[in-house]
Amino acid sequence: MEFLLASAIGAIVAAGVYLLLRARTFPVILGLGLLSYAVNLYLVASGRIAIGAPPLALEGATEFADPLPQALVLTAIVIGFAMTAFVVTLAIKARMTLNNDHVDGKE
Numbered sequence: 001m002e003f004l005l006a007s008a009i010g011a012i013v014a015a016g017v018y019l020l021l022r023a024r025t026f027p028v029i030l031g032l033g034l035l036s037y038a039v040n041l042y043l044v045a046s047g048r049i050a051i052g053a054p055p056l057a058l059e060g061a062t063e064f065a066d067p068l069p070q071a072l073v074l075t076a077i078v079i080g081f082a083m084t085a086f087v088v089t090l091a092i093k094a095r096m097t098l099n100n101d102h103v104d105g106k107e
Helices: 002-020 025-046 067-098
Strands: none
Touching: 002 025, 025 067
């Protein structure tokens, strides 16, 4: 299970870095989104993978999930959504102003 999760995180990071290295704005935005998803998945995995465990420590529970990574991921999702909306708005404005969607504004 851990190998599958680590492989999935690695594949998402690789795809995100590949898209970040593109010269157009939309793939760069998608790459940033994929990298944030990979970081969120890594944070959730750092809280131990416990299948069937309660999210809080209840009476008689021998194992429970750590709530801190869950809170961090929830906060990261909200911040990531706001930043993605801002970057998309900025990209649209740049496209309208420069008449192209190249990252450095040339071409």
